[in-house]
Amino acid sequence: MKSITRLVLGIFVLFGLSWIGLVAYPYLTFAELKADRD
Amino acid sequence: MSQSSSPTLVEPGAMNRAVRWPVLFFFASGFAWLLVASILWLLSVVQMADPTGWLSCSNVPWLTYGRVYPVSLDLLVYGSASLFGVGVAIWILAKMAQTPLLTGWLPLFAGAFWNAGLLFGVWGVLGGGSTGREWLEFPPYTAFAILVAQIVIAVWAIGLCLFRRQRQLYVSQYYLLGAFIWFPWFYATANGLLNVAGASGVAQSAIQWWYFGCLFGLWLTPLALAAAFYFIPIILDRPLYSERLALLGFWLLAGLAGWTGITQIIGGPLPAWMITSSIVAKVLLIIPIIAVAANLHLTMRGQFELIKSNLALRFLMIGAMLYGLSGIWDAINAFRTIDRITQFTLAVSARNYLTLLGFVFFVSFGSIYFIVPRILGRSWRYAGLVRWHFWLSIVGLGFLVFDLTIAGVIQGLGLMDPKVPIPAVLDMIAPFVAAQIPAAAAIVIANIVSVFSVLTVLVNPAWHAATKKAPEPILDLGEEMPVA
Numbered sequence: 307m308k309s310i311t312r313l314v315l316g317i318f319v320l321f322g323l324s325w326i327g328l329v330a331y332p333y334l335t336f337a338e339l340k341a342d343r344d
Numbered sequence: 345m346s347q348s349s350s351p352t353l354v355e356p357g358a359m360n361r362a363v364r365w366p367v368l369f370f371f372a373s374g375f376a377w378l379l380v381a382s383i384l385w386l387l388s389v390v391q392m393a394d395p396t397g398w399l400s401c402s403n404v405p406w407l408t409y410g411r412v413y414p415v416s417l418d419l420l421v422y423g424s425a426s427l428f429g430v431g432v433a434i435w436i437l438a439k440m441a442q443t444p445l446l447t448g449w450l451p452l453f454a455g456a457f458w459n460a461g462l463l464f465g466v467w468g469v470l471g472g473g474s475t476g477r478e479w480l481e482f483p484p485y486t487a488f489a490i491l492v493a494q495i496v497i498a499v500w501a502i503g504l505c506l507f508r509r510q511r512q513l514y515v516s517q518y519y520l521l522g523a524f525i526w527f528p529w530f531y532a533t534a535n536g537l538l539n540v541a542g543a544s545g546v547a548q549s550a551i552q553w554w555y556f557g558c559l560f561g562l563w564l565t566p567l568a569l570a571a572a573f574y575f576i577p578i579i580l581d582r583p584l585y586s587e588r589l590a591l592l593g594f595w596l597l598a599g600l601a602g603w604t605g606i607t608q609i610i611g612g613p614l615p616a617w618m619i620t621s622s623i624v625a626k627v628l629l630i631i632p633i634i635a636v637a638a639n640l641h642l643t644m645r646g647q648f649e650l651i652k653s654n655l656a657l658r659f660l661m662i663g664a665m666l667y668g669l670s671g672i673w674d675a676i677n678a679f680r681t682i683d684r685i686t687q688f689t690l691a692v693s694a695r696n697y698l699t700l701l702g703f704v705f706f707v708s709f710g711s712i713y714f715i716v717p718r719i720l721g722r723s724w725r726y727a728g729l730v731r732w733h734f735w736l737s738i739v740g741l742g743f744l745v746f747d748l749t750i751a752g753v754i755q756g757l758g759l760m761d762p763k764v765p766i767p768a769v770l771d772m773i774a775p776f777v778a779a780q781i782p783a784a785a786a787i788v789i790a791n792i793v794s795v796f797s798v799l800t801v802l803v804n805p806a807w808h809a810a811t812k813k814a815p816e817p818i819l820d821l822g823e824e825m826p827v828a
Contacts, residue, residue, distance in 0.1 A: 309512075309513050310505055310506065310513065313513065313518060313521060313522075314502075314521070314525070316595065316598065317521065317522045317525050317526070317598060318525070320595070320598040320599040320602075321525075321526055321529065321530075321562065321598060321602050323599070323602070324554070324558075324602025324603045325529070325530075325533065325602065327603070327618070327621070328550055328551075328554040328602070328603065328605070328606060328618060328622075329533055329537070329550070329551050329554055332546070332547040332550040332551070332614070332615075332618070333537060333543050333547045333551065335547075336543075336544050336545045336546060336547040337543075337544055337547070
C-alpha cells in the first residue's frame with residue numbers, strides 16, 4: 307500500500323472512531339429516546 | 345527523512361515566487377483579523393472588569409460584552425490563527441512536494457471565501473445573530489462559506505501530496521494532511537447537526553464539546569506542530585532527531601485528540617463511558633506531547649544559544665515549549681478531583697489562552713518571521729520590533745495565565761462552598777479580573793507591533809529601499825537571501 311493511502315486511511319479510521327462514539331452514538335440514541343417519549 | 349538533506353528538485357527562488365500570492369494573502373488577511381480581534385478582545389476584558397463603566401457600551405447593543413467577547417475569540421481562532429496556519433501550510437506543502445503550484449488560484453479562491461465567511465460571521469454575531477454555542481457562534485450561512493473554503497484547501501493539499509515529486513512523506517505533511525481532512529469533517533458535522541439537523545437534548549452538548557476538542561486538538565495543534573517540525577530543523581540546519589518518534593506522536597494525536605473535548609462537561613448528563621473515555625484520552629495525550637518535546641529538545645541539543653540571536657527560532661521553540669506546558673496542564677485538569685474546582689471558572693479561559701495565544705500564535709509568528717523575508721526577498725526592517733513583539737507577548741501571556749488561574753481556583757473553591765454567596769465570590773476575584781487588563785493590553789500592543797513590523801516590509805518597498813540604514817537580519821542563518 308502506498309504511504310499516502312496508508313496515511314489517508316489512518317486519518318479516516320482513527321478520527322472516525324471518535325466521530326462514531328461521541329457524535330453518531332449520542333445523536334442517534336437521544337433522538338430515539340425523544341421519539342419514544344413522544 | 346531530513347528535509348535539509350533532501351535533493352532540491354525545483355529551484356527555491358522559483359518556488360518562493362509560485363507560492364508568494366496565496367501565502368501573502370493568507371498572512372495579510374490573518375494580520376487584519378488579528379488587529380480587529382485584539383481590539384475587540386481588549387474591549388471585552390475591560391467590560392468584564394467594569395461591567396457598568398462607559399466602555400460597557402450598554403447603549404450600543406452590537407458592542408456589548410455578550411457579542412464582543414465571542415467575536416474576538418472566533419476571530420482569533422478562525423481569523424488569524426487559522427489563516428496564518430493555512431498560509432504557512434501552503435508554503436510547507438509546496439516546498440515539500442517540490443512541485444510547481446499549478447493551481448495557485450485554488451488557495452486564493454479559498455482564502456477569499458474564508459474571509460467573506462468571517463466578515464459575514466462577525467456581522468451576524470455583532471448584529472445579534474449568534475447561534476449561542478461557544479466556538480460555533482457564526483450563523484450557519486457564514487459557516488457554510490468557511491466550510492467551502494476548507495474543502496477547497498483540502499482538495500488542493502491532497503492533490504499536491506498526490507502529485508509530489510519528492511516521494512517520501514515528511515512528518516509535517518502527515519500533520520497538515522490530517523488537519524486539512526479533519527477540519528472540514530468536524531466543522532461540517534458540528535454545524536450540520538447542531539444548527540441545521542437540530543440535534544436533540546444532551547446530544548447537543550456532546551457534539552459541541554467534541555467539536556471543541558477537535559478544533560484545538562485536530563486543527564490548530566497539527567497546523568502548529570507541522571510548522572515546528574519543519575522550521576526548527578531547517579533553521580538549525582540539522583535533521584530532526586527522530587522521525588519515528590514524530591510519527592508516533594502524530595498517530596497518537598490522531599487517535600486520541602478527537603475524544604478529549606467531553607472533559608469540558610465532566611459531571612454532565614452523559615453516559616459515564618463517554619466522559620471517562622474523554623478523561624483517559626486527555627491524560628494519554630501526554631505521551632505524544634512528551635514525544636514532541638523530547639524530539640525537538642534533542643534536535644536543538646547543543647544549539648540553545650541560537651534562541652538569543654534567531655528570533656524566528658525563539659518564537660518557534662517557546663511556542664513548542666508552551667505546547668508541552670498546556671498539554672500537561674490539560675491532562676492534570678482533566679482529573680475529576682481537579683476539574684470539580686476549575687470547571688466553569690476563569691481557569692478554563694487561562695488554559696485556552698495558553699494554548700491559543702501561546703503555543704499556536706508563537707509557532708505561527710515564528711513561521712511567518714521565517715517565510716516572509718524569503719518570499720519577498722527582503723529582510724525585516726526593524727529587528728527591535730520583533731523583539732518587542734516577543735517580550736510583550738510572553739510577559740503579557742505569562743501574567744494573564746497566572747492571574748486567571750489563581751482567580752479560577754479562588755472562584756472554584758468559592759462556588760463549591762454553599763456557605764459562600766455568589767456576590768462574595770465575585771468580590772474575591774474582582775482584583776484578578778481587573779489585573780487582566782494590563783496583561784491583555786501588553787498582548788494587544790504586541791500584536792499591533794507585529795502588524796506594524798509586517799507592514800514595514802510588506803507594503804512600503806520604496807521607502808524600504810530608499811532608507812540608507814541597512815535592514816536588520818533577524819535570521820542568523822548564514823544563508824543567502826532568496827531572490828523573489
